[in-house]
Amino acid sequence: MDLDPTLLARIQFAANISFHILFPTITIALGWVLLGFKLAYARTGQQKWMDAYFLFVKVFALSFAMGVVSGITMSFQFGTNWPGYMETVGNIAGPLLAYEVLTAFFLEAVFIGIMLFGFRKVPSWLHTIATFLVALGTTLSAFWILVLNSWMHTPVGFEMRDGVAHATDWLAIVFNPSMPYRLSHMLLASGLTVAFLLAGLSALRWLMGQRSPDVRAGLKTGVVMGALLIPVQIFAGDLHGLNTLEYQPQKVAAMEGNWETGGNVPLLLFALPDEQARENRFEIGIPSGASLILKHSADGEVPGLNDYVAEDGTPQHPPVAPVFFAFRVMIGVGVLMLLVAWYGTWQLRGGRQPKRPLLYALSAMTFSGWIATLAGWYTTEVGRQPWLVTGVLSTKEAISDVPGMVLFGSLGAYLAVYAALMVAYMATLVHLARKAGRPKDGGDVRAPFPMPGLSRAADATPAE
Template identity: 45%
Template sequence: MDLDPLLISRLQFAFTVSFHIIFPAFTIGLAAWLATLEGMSLVTGRPVYRRLFDFWLKVFAVAFGLGVVSGLVMAFQFGTNWGELSTRAGPIQGPLLAYESFTAFLLEATFFGVLLFGRGRVPGWAYFLSTLMVALGTTFSAFWIMANNSWMQVPVGYELVDGIFTPRDWAEILLDPVLWVRFPHMLLGAYLTTAFCVAATGAWYLLRHRHLGEARVMLAMGLGIAAVLIPVQIAFGHLNGEYTAAHQLSKFTTIEGRWQTEQPARLLLFAWPDIAAERNRFEIAVPYLGSFVDQGNFTAEEPGIVTVPAEDRPPFLIPFYGFRIMVGLGLVMLAISWVGLWLTLRGRFRRPRPGPRWFLWATFLAWPSGFIAVLTGWLTAEVGRQPWVVFDVMRTAEAVTPSLSSGAALTSLVAYLSVYALIFSAGTLYLYRLLRAGPLEDGPESAGGPSGGARPAGPGDLNPGRPLAVGGPAPAAERQATQTAAAPTTGPAQALLGPSLDGGAA
């Protein structure tokens, strides 16, 4: 059977980009989380923030490495599988991707080294500055990637010269309102992904009665951040819908799922399509709400899928259902974060009780919600753009390398599947072991019981110069000296946070 190189190339790119996006969605938010923890440690002097920083730094290092490895092949595929796209759009895409290396990778590589090896070797303010620079680097990386993708979604600031996309106005490309709606939407998605991973980790430790002080901090801060950011994310999601309606009618009508133009328009919650007959066999819809969501009134006319020529329509199932999964998970995350905030304000997580088990289980089981929401949102955007690679200008079928054979494309796809499966399995196992081990323990309240011995030395040691016992308990006098040296000072920030966050562990 002669397989289509275009189909294999699309499957390969979809697989690699879907695999890769998991890691930036985590590390972008995790870099900001590390900067927050280091700042809190400096302001309050509470060792619990330092212990959490050292713990999550290890997780960040592994996830960052996996993200770099999985992302390297993306650039190669532009040359191997998508040669025509590289040739025609290279004058615009090339500089945008190069700027990511000049800014994001420069900051990340330089200051990440300080985070790993600079503790105790640079002043506290310089170490905190390094955390900010790493967070800024991951943000720059997201910006340049979204700038490139947003130009492919809604191309602006260019002119065609002998079939080549030539930049006419870089300011128009970089200041495009579509970019400045999609970039914050992606950034907030990454922050929420990390916030729920942090909160779920705290819930897991509370369920297991381990690391109780750190667990309360993670649960309270993770859910608190999510409770504030999700409404903002919903607002940017609505703005994304507005740009889609204005610039990408084919994607918009497919997401809405209405085949015929309606006035007033229903909001389809669920539908089962009959694509050949251009209708839905089964629908669950709310009257009038489609017009209100899209136009802000209950009488507006909304176009149907049939208004788009059949050859310009994207596949129905992925954009339609992917969008609903993303929105549904967002509402679940909103409910969990607000309930968690309410329980926290009522003191349900104070010592000695870990908190309502039903809620802790709900929070723990919600840990993948951010990843799934980001992935389904990305699939909605990318599959919904089809059959265009540069929307309304260049079709995906025109972008594939002409000389690419089915055998070469299939071989590379199998190779990527095998290698990525190995990398993902090994990385996931190692991350699980890090999470299961938990933060380093500095006292009985941190672990929910006596620690039973000295903790191992590492880059997060509160006093790297002191000797540590190996394989046995530290001398009592040494433990007492360490606890005295690490005693926090009382200040406004500490009084504001109060003991309810860490259970007195600090």
């Protein structure tokens, strides 16, 4: 069987990063939500906020563990499948990854124990600080990873010597042209993912018959959080798109499915891109919509894919169909989030009870943030092809000589393990949601993870 090692290595890396990114997308924003719950409890003294904290800190712990474990395989692949990457740009990628470990992972690792197990062991203010530092650590981790990823899209601040990249300006590398847009877009995506996770699990608990105050607190927090963040994400996404148009016009051309450079380019709602014929079939679009969005003018010129073809006819742009459809999935899920979050905010106004259609919609959209995040990630990363580091290192130049059959076997093993882990993860979340509504029956009932040896007198001690 003829197996293309490059294609298999790309699929394997895509599978690994797709699985891994799901969990940091939750922990980045969930840490700040937990801090908000803790501060709300300190301010109001209402137990519902700590009950919500105790449930979702378990979700955080589970997601954090899954993220750490799945992230280990990412580093292995740099050496096994993509040796050319570190050989060429390791002088830049290595330090950035090290900064992520030194400033973020250690911070999380040191204080997450206090956050999870120290509620009755340390003063309340110290537990709150630990929660803050863990949240800060997850955000710093995202910062350094996105610095590296952004640099791969818009590389600056370096020079090539004998085929190896050497840093000449670390400030330029860190604050490369696409980093602010990519970072803000990802942080907002994490916020939306957590908003619908909060609302979805709370809606599921409500449908299970749980009516405790913390259920409503989690539900309303998630819905309002989503309603507030979506408009900001739309604005940030527009700025990100304009930045991409400036530095990666071929990616934008693939996103829009636009073949010829020109003005009055329609915003395609649906089409079937045909790369062989270099045209679209079954187009449904809004006249001049793409020109209006990208150039803020109906006759604004939008780049076309036919401008990125080598003399021998080889395309010098990303594969069109994956980028085109992934972009529309991201936008479609975002619009659905907007409608549901705004409808939910209106329905819950003034302390009103949620109605079943809203509860079912929120339950179904519990992981909608994951879908939008993956679709956006595919748009970004597939849209960089054929480059691994734009203009510096192509994907084919970085690949190892591992036989295709070996890659095929390891890919199958990864997919099987990831499928089992995902089923277990979702089942555990449902179990936690169901268990949260059961009567407490001993142990340290006011701590997220009960610790043996605590007295019942300690259980009755006020939290603040």
